[in-house]
Structures are given as structure tokens and as C-alpha cells.
Amino acid sequence: MSHLANEDDVAADILSAIYAPVQDELVQVEDLLQRELRSEHPTVDELVRYGVRLGGKRLRPALVLLAGRACGDLAPSHIILSAVVEMIHTATLVHDDILDEATIRRHVDTVNARWNNEKSVLLGDFLFTHAFYLASTTGSTYACRTIGRSTNIVCEGELRQTGSSGNLELTEEEYFDIIRAKTAELCACCCRLGAHFAGADSTVEDALCQFGRNLGIAFQIADDLLDLLGDEATTGKSLGTDLEKRKMTLPLIHLLSQATPAEREELPGLLLGQENGGHSTALLRRLESSGSIDYARRQADEFVQQAIECLTVLPASRARGVLEQMCQFVVARRE
């Protein structure tokens, strides 16, 4: 399983079963990433190769390939674009780790922890620009435009998120707007490209895009829950950074919306006073007793159902079945 960073991982085994229908293509994507992400200059080469390992689960390439397979035949562009979206995803991770001051990711040191912020900024830029270059080698301006626009929406979402940090008035609607941009947009883009380059008509392409968007939203809610409830050893990444960075996530927004006037007085201290990773027992108890954790889980499940519903535009196939399985995996994952 050369495309997975952590070979003896249980989750990796599950994924390898899920990814089976596009296994050969994922190996080609991995080869392409290895070939493209290198430099003749040793210090640059070391850094860039380190970056290739950080993405991990290769969920986004799998989305491109499975969406393509579910709609028709895979073409060489699918391999290229799978590598492109993985590079973009990795670039955003590397830059996110600067913002979050995270120190571990995929069980290894983050770039900012192992080197410094300077290298992280430049490695992210290197990955972004290489991704755009590689996208252009498909010869399709549709691909370049779709990827450029989606990536720009991701950045705008991230900017909105930092702007809403510590804002206890953030509504659920605004929260969903932000995660639709910062996380779901790239998943939507992956599925759109997969469908498009398999020759899907625009109705099917739009449905696959909407599938990816719903999946991405469910994924982000699950990620928010992991950051609160997860275990660093299992997830292999720094947790509790949402609270540290005063990021408003769905369970917190729900908790605030349920609070009595008296509770609202004390909640800001409980939420924003988190300094040490935020796994405050008192806060977690409140999130449980108010039903906020369950609420977020139910929301994630609902988006999974909506995602699966989008796939009914397609005939039954192994690839379609796998896309459905991925939805279940995304909300059940522990890393």
C-alpha cells in the first residue's frame, strides 16, 4: 500500500479495501506525485519529498478516480488531476499547520515544527504553483479554471474563518457557509473533475459535484468532533487547536444556542479561556449534556444521507457503492 503514509494502520486497511476499484490508478497517482515533487537542489528536495508524505489518506485523489469510474472510463487526465488535488490539499495543510501552530500531522512532525514557518510558507507555495502547472499539462483550460476557482474559494473560506475567530455570535448558517468553502469546495471540485473527464453530461457532473460538497461538509463536522474528542495518538495530529485558536465549531455553536441567559454569561469563559489544548472536562461534559455532540453527529449523518442521495443519478456500480462507503467511513473515522 505504497500510497498510504502509515502502512500498518487499521484505517489504512479499511481504506485499501474501499479504494480497491481504483487501486492501480492510485499507484499511478503516487508515482506521479513522487516524480513531480522533487528538486535537483538537495535542501529543496528533502523538504518537498517530506511534503508528499503529509497528505496521507489520499481521499481527494480517490474521489477524482471513483467519481470518474462511476460515470464512465478513466483517462490519463484523471491521474494528473488526482495528483493536482492532492498537491493543493497538502499545500493547504502545510499552511494550516502554520496558522494552527500544530506540531504533529500524520504521526510525523509538521513542516513548521521540523523546520520553521519560513520553509512552510515556501513549501506551500511550491506545492500550489506546481499543482497549477501540472493541471495545465492536461491541455484543458476547463480543468485549470475549475481548480483555480475552487482553490480560491477555499482560501476565501479560510480567511473568513480566521475573521470569525472567537466570535460567539457566529450563526450556524455562517458556520456552514465557511466550511462549505474551506473544506467542501475542494471535495466538490474533485468529484466534478472526475465526472467531467469521464464524459459525464452536465446534470451528472453537477450531481457528483453536489455529492462531493455534502461529503466534504460531513467530513469537516467529523473533523471538528475529532478535534474535541479525539486522541492524538490515534489521529496522529495535534488536537484541541480549534479551541486554542478560538475557532467556532458546530458543537460549540449549538451549545451557545441552547444556553439559558444565565449559562450564556459563563460560557464565554469556558470556551475562550482554553489555553492548554482545550480538552477541558467541564466543557466536554457540557457539550455532552446539552446534546451538542449528538447534534453535530446527527448533522454529519444527514449530510452523508444527502450525499448518497446525489448518487442516485448514476446506475448502480461498484464505484458508486464505494463512494457510498466512503461517506460512512468519513463520519466513522477516528483519524
Next chain:
Amino acid sequence: MSHLANEDDVAADILSAIYAPVQDELVQVEDLLQRELRSEHPTVDELVRYGVRLGGKRLRPALVLLAGRACGDLAPSHIILSAVVEMIHTATLVHDDILDEATIRRHVDTVNARWNNEKSVLLGDFLFTHAFYLASTTGSTYACRTIGRSTNIVCEGELRQTGSSGNLELTEEEYFDIIRAKTAELCACCCRLGAHFAGADSTVEDALCQFGRNLGIAFQIADDLLDLLGDEATTGKSLGTDLEKRKMTLPLIHLLSQATPAEREELPGLLLGQENGGHSTALLRRLESSGSIDYARRQADEFVQQAIECLTVLPASRARGVLEQMCQFVVARRE
């Protein structure tokens, strides 16, 4: 002079004369930048608009337009690609200012100083991705590929530069390799695109590309000298950051190469001990007396001559004359 950040600037007047043959097109580029770089979300909008102002002299759009005009007629793609290269340039500036911990740029606070590094990282990413999206709207994968590859080379050059920080063994050849990538590549790209979209044949396109490369090298040497000798009030940006960041520049490399064994013993302390902006009188005296400042100036002049030589492939024209003038401006500039 809406396209210049600082309206009452002497340099701006000189530039407005230089840019005269493409003045109308520069106004269109400015309008396009203003239209493209906005957001419906107020906090994002404020930041993005601030970013538009930072680029300043609009040298790179002028290169696209003048190279185009010197080779033939300007097309709508020239306007789009001019805005694209300016966005890319601004993205690299915003990220550079994080690395350099610079606080002023174009007479205004840098993004990292006015907001923070987090916003700077994301604004740079927003600009990069928007630039790539905009490039794709030309409908030309040649444009996307050329811009993607050049920008990736720029990032690799920046990574090599940070890798060579404080390396007193850096050779002149390595120095030129680095600035050819980090600065000259984007200028070369501008001129190539300008020529290409004016219908130039590949010989002329290559010559214009080489013109831009030589101009960019001269520009960077002049920039290195400014960082040592300039005045913050005139340049409107933080200076002395090269020494602070232990960046090896041409005058320093020359000084080291000229030093006697005894001098080589004490030079590292003089060069690397700079903590307060590096305008050390002792160091500047040494750079003067060793002829290192003059040497760097002569090198810059030589690249200007080589740049002008490249233009002889073109018939005489006003635009060609202006490109020659720009070379002179680049080495004579005080900001």
C-alpha cells in the same frame, strides 16, 4: 495616475513617462485588478483591497504590455495576463514580508505588521489562486502552463535562498542561479507572454524572454544594493533585512572573495553579527574600499547591456525604446 500607489512620487512621474505607450492598457489592468480582487465578505474584502496597493510600480504588467506592443498588437489576453502577473508578484511580496519580518512596504504597513502572519499567509494564497484562475480565463493552456512553471521556479529559488542563508561559501554562480529563479524568472515570463500573445514567432519570443531575464537579474542586484545603501524614507520599505536574514548578496560575496586570509577571519563576525538592520558603518566602508559596491553596480550595468542587446531582434519602435529606458530606470532607481 491611478495605477501608482504613491501619486506624488517623483519615481512615479518618471514611470508614467516611461509607461506612456501603454498608459491606456495599464488603466484597464488597474480596473481589472480592482474588479477581480474583492470579496462580498467585508473582512476579506478589506484585506484583499489592501493587497492590491502593495505591488506598487506595476513593472511586471508594463513588461507584458510593452513586450507585446514591441512585437505587434495588444489583445485582451494581454490585459488579463498583466493583472495575473501583478497578483502573483504581490502574493510573493506578501509572503516575503513574513519571511523578512518586514514592517513597511510601499510606504504603508505590511500585511503582517497591520494584521498578522496568519492573514499574510492566507492573503498570499488567495492572490496566487486567483491569479491562476484568472489566467485560465484567457482560454490558453499555454498561458497557464507558462505562468505555473515560472511561478514554481520562483518558489524553488526562494527555497534555495533560505537554504543558503548565512552560507559564507556561497559562490557567485550559485547566487546568480538563485536570483535567476527567484526574481528574473517572473520578468522573463512577463516578456514571453507579452510577445507570444502579440503573435511573435518563437525566436522573437525567446529573445524577449531573455531580455526579461537579464532585466530581472539587473533589477535584483540593484535591489540588493538598495537594501545595503538605501534610505527607508525614500524606498518606502524596510531595509537591511538581507543582512538581518543573513542573505548572501553580490557585494558580500565579492567582499569575501577579495579578502586576504587574515580578513576572512574577521569578516564573518562583521557580516553575520548584524542585528539591528545591518547598516553598519564599518561594513559599508569595507564594501566601498574593496570595490564590492562598484563591482555589483558594474554587474548590474552589464546585465542591462545584455538585456538591451536582446532587443535588437526587433525593429525600432517606441515600445522597444521604452523597454530600453526601463532597463536604465531599474538600475538607477532609488526605491
